[in-house]
Amino acid sequence: MLELRQVRKSYNDSAPILDIAALTLATGTYWLQGANGTGKTTLIRILAGIVPFLGDTLINGHSQRREPVAYRQLIGWADAEPLYPGFLTGQELVNFYSRILHPESNQIAYLLQRLQIGDWIGTRLAGWSSGMTKKLALLLAFLGRPTWILLDEPLITLDEAGLAGLLTLIGEYRDRYGAGFLLSSHQLLPTGRLPGTQNLILINRSIQLSS
């Protein structure tokens, strides 16, 4: 379960971009929609523990304020347009994350195969395309055993094979491990993809469940 309590965020003392009094999401898959500038990325980053904000968010009762490490153990996050140090190889970055997240021994190989970046993983990230970098960000979001996976604009820059791999992964993590997903986009979820997904709309600084 994902909870938001009195979440408020503003930039540079301006009017708040987000003002959510209370929201509880049961474990499931949610497609968060909103026009450009409505705060989708900000909300995802708040939930990922990346940007400061007022209020609190909780995952399965673990508060981001009171138990930041336990909370972050339950989170996987991928940015819309991820950037990584170009001097590192993909493998070095995966190893860096693995030392913290302790994934199962075969999980990395499995994710590499699903997202089809195995051939590139040993090369420096400076030479990676935006689509390949996106796949790496997705791999890192699925690493370990996150309870909630937060993906900002997960479909952009992905090729058809990458998209198929991502959707398969979402289905597998949902069914096998009971993971929840919050996927943000300014577009509608393509018809027929991810059955059972609920729509959320970010409007007027708050979130509404869409029918």
Add this chain to the structure above:
Amino acid sequence: MPFLAYSLALFGHGILLHRCRNLDTTRLLGYRSLPVKKLRWLAQYALFCVVLLLPEIIVLGWLTPHPIRLVDALAFAGLGYVILLLLCGILLAWTVKPADYFKLCLVLFGILYILVLKTWG
């Protein structure tokens, strides 16, 4: 004169700190979503400051006890470390534009140099 060179080196380290912080906020954003204690994250910055200061510490070691007294060498090293930690704290607490940070460093090291000249000059 040795402290002028030392101040310039510290100034250079300040710029490196800014580059490092920039890398942290742009290309290593995901690290903040990982289950890492804030204390460990801060300790990594403190350790980075020690690594930056290593060349100066080695040179101070060579110059001790003559022509620089041990107590002065320790004061130089300690002062340098505190200055780097101060810059680190500023970078961690606020988003500082490169131009503003550059000015801040110049002012800080100017004040430091004048103070050192008054004390040891």
